[in-house]
Amino acid sequence: MIKKAFRMKVFPDQHAEYEKRHKELWPEMRQMLKEHGVISYSIFLDKETSFLFAYAEIENEELWKQITKTEINQRWWEFMEPIMETNPDKSPVSHELPQVFEL
Template sequence: MHRVCFQLQVKPDRIEEYKRRHRAVWPDMVRALHETGWHNYSLFLRPDGLLIGYLETPSLEQAQAGMAATEVNARWQAEMGELFEELDGVPPDEGFLVLEEVFHLEDQLAALDD
């Protein structure tokens, strides 16, 4: 399972709307995420709109492709895209910046036991 962390920037004047929409994510969207490999998925939002996402997945590319093939994702991305800065028409689930993982406690502990 791969751990993926990513960032996006929510427009400051749209932060409350972003939070409101995520308090009531469509049930078919939630199911589609799970079924296409988005596991242990969380979003964290800083007061200035910096959004950090985390998920675990066998393959980010396959998880993204799986969602791209769903009708519900097309609707969700179309509605959410306007809330982000600097995407230039790219859907948010394809336009995020993946961050490099530089430390993971369990990996370090496992290395001590070898």
């Protein structure tokens, strides 16, 4: 199992919408993540800063990288673009976080 952590940012006035969209995650998106070796995926929101902390446990780094190229993921990025910081390709601005401790 490989552990991934990264930080993103939602717009301050979009916290509720961000949470709503994830509570209603498209079934085909959920299925695609599982098919690409995602074992566990959690996102946490710091409401004071609007930063999102994401943590995923994956089976395979190459499968994880392929997620970005799927049609369903491209649609998800487009759907999420109005409510969070994104890059020109509509992907979320994301900063990978190195693991520094584990108990």
